Amino acid sequence: MSGLRIDGLVAGYGPEPVLRGVDLDVPDGGLLAVLGPSGCGKTTLLRVLAGFHPVRSGRIALGDKVLADGSVDVPPERRGIGIVPQEGALFPHLTVAGNVGFGLPRGRRHDRVAELLELVGLSGFEDRMPAQLSGGQRQRVALARALAPRPGVVLMDEPFSSLDAALRDELRADVRAALRAFGATALLVTHDQEEALGVADRVAVLRGGVVAQLGAPHQVYTSPADLGVALFVGEAVTFAGEARDGVAETPLGRLAVEGDGPGTVLVRPEQLHLGGEGVPATVADVLFHGHDATVLLRLADGTVVRSRVQGPLPVRPGDGTSVAVAGPALFFAGGPA
Numbered sequence: 001m002s003g004l005r006i007d008g009l010v011a012g013y014g015p016e017p018v019l020r021g022v023d024l025d026v027p028d029g030g031l032l033a034v035l036g037p038s039g040c041g042k043t044t045l046l047r048v049l050a051g052f053h054p055v056r057s058g059r060i061a062l063g064d065k066v067l068a069d070g071s072v073d074v075p076p077e078r079r080g081i082g083i084v085p086q087e088g089a090l091f092p093h094l095t096v097a098g099n100v101g102f103g104l105p106r107g108r109r110h111d112r113v114a115e116l117l118e119l120v121g122l123s124g125f126e127d128r129m130p131a132q133l134s135g136g137q138r139q140r141v142a143l144a145r146a147l148a149p150r151p152g153v154v155l156m157d158e159p160f161s162s163l164d165a166a167l168r169d170e171l172r173a174d175v176r177a178a179l180r181a182f183g184a185t186a187l188l189v190t191h192d193q194e195e196a197l198g199v200a201d202r203v204a205v206l207r208g209g210v211v212a213q214l215g216a217p218h219q220v221y222t223s224p225a226d227l228g229v230a231l232f233v234g235e236a237v238t239f240a241g242e243a244r245d246g247v248a249e250t251p252l253g254r255l256a257v258e259g260d261g262p263g264t265v266l267v268r269p270e271q272l273h274l275g276g277e278g279v280p281a282t283v284a285d286v287l288f289h290g291h292d293a294t295v296l297l298r299l300a301d302g303t304v305v306r307s308r309v310q311g312p313l314p315v316r317p318g319d320g321t322s323v324a325v326a327g328p329a330l331f332f333a334g335g336p337a
């Protein structure tokens with residue numbers, strides 16, 4: 001097997017396609033997150049890959065095997081694709097073992113089910129019914145069920161969205177570990193930026209029916225392809241301004257940028273450091289998050305910007321302070337944000 005490859009994929013429901021030429025690849029053993037806003041076509045992409053919805057044009061291949069193109073349309077059960085649906089969608093009338101072993105040859109079923117349950121941390125749960133499991137446990141069973149027939153690729157539809165924050169983190173780490181241990185190639189779709197950046201090796205940002213950017217999470221966050229991607233993948237502080245000779249004047253002071261002419265300057269809230277040398281600011285409010293805090297700062301021209309502060313809180317609402325930008329600012333030429 002040598003990964004999943006999608007070229008120029010067009011698919012949809014009405015006259016205007018939802019996917020308008022999607023190019024993606026997931027290398028063997030890779031985990032790709034497809035990130036996009038609600039309604040951008042993530043579920044449609046999964047349905048097309050799984051063979052539940054037709055391709056209008058383009059090509060899907062798994063290793064050397066073409067799954068769909070203009071002339072080929074391999075039926076879902078022969079694609080070698082495993083699916084983890086939203087909220088697990090287990091068979092409610094089957095036990096955990098029955099769910100995981102569903103579709104496996106009888107002879108090897110028992111050992112294989114035990115091996116998979118161990119992989120997802122649920123050894124001993126064989127005889128439980130889905131209704132007796134927590135949301136996180138159900139997702140683990142769904143993953144074990146998807147991996148059971150040794151698929152060429154596993155597709156996951158918002159696999160963590162129904163879980164609370166602490167459980168989500170734990171399950172993400174475990175799912176990554178299980179996929180790695182299994183050597184599985186996987187693609188997940190999500191509208192949650194943190195999830196996409198935190199769980200995958202690579203992230204594809206889907207927008208307007210095409211992939212706006214495909215890259216490592218760090219690359220997509222620090223070097224977004226355009227302003228739209230930059231705003232979608234994380235919190236941002238933006239100013240309309242003009243870059244000249246590698247410098248833009250902003251309410252945060254003169255910032256070094258790459259580019260020229262009118263455009264938008266963008267920095268991330270964690271780049272705004274308080275105290276030290278910088279421009280004067282007043283603390284308008286503090287939103288405490290536990291692990292860190294958002295400090296709303298009013299600058300001299302009245303603009304309010306968000307700063308993300310780690311560790312003990314250095315300020316309280318009403319305090320005077322100073323704020324400086326650490327690290328490079330991004331600049332996107334063109335109209336204001």
Ligand SMILES: Nc1ncnc2c1ncn2[C@@H]1O[C@H](COP(=O)(O)OP(=O)(O)OP(=O)(O)O)[C@@H](O)[C@H]1O
Binds near residue numbers: 038040043044191
């Ligand atoms: N069966 C259908 N018939 C007609 N239009 C559909 C159908 N399913 C989805 N659509 C439309 O296709 C577009 C993409 O839907 P899709 O469910 O793929 O988006 P999504 O990115 O998965 O959204 P979400 O994150 O909200 O689940 C939407 O505009 C939706 O209204």
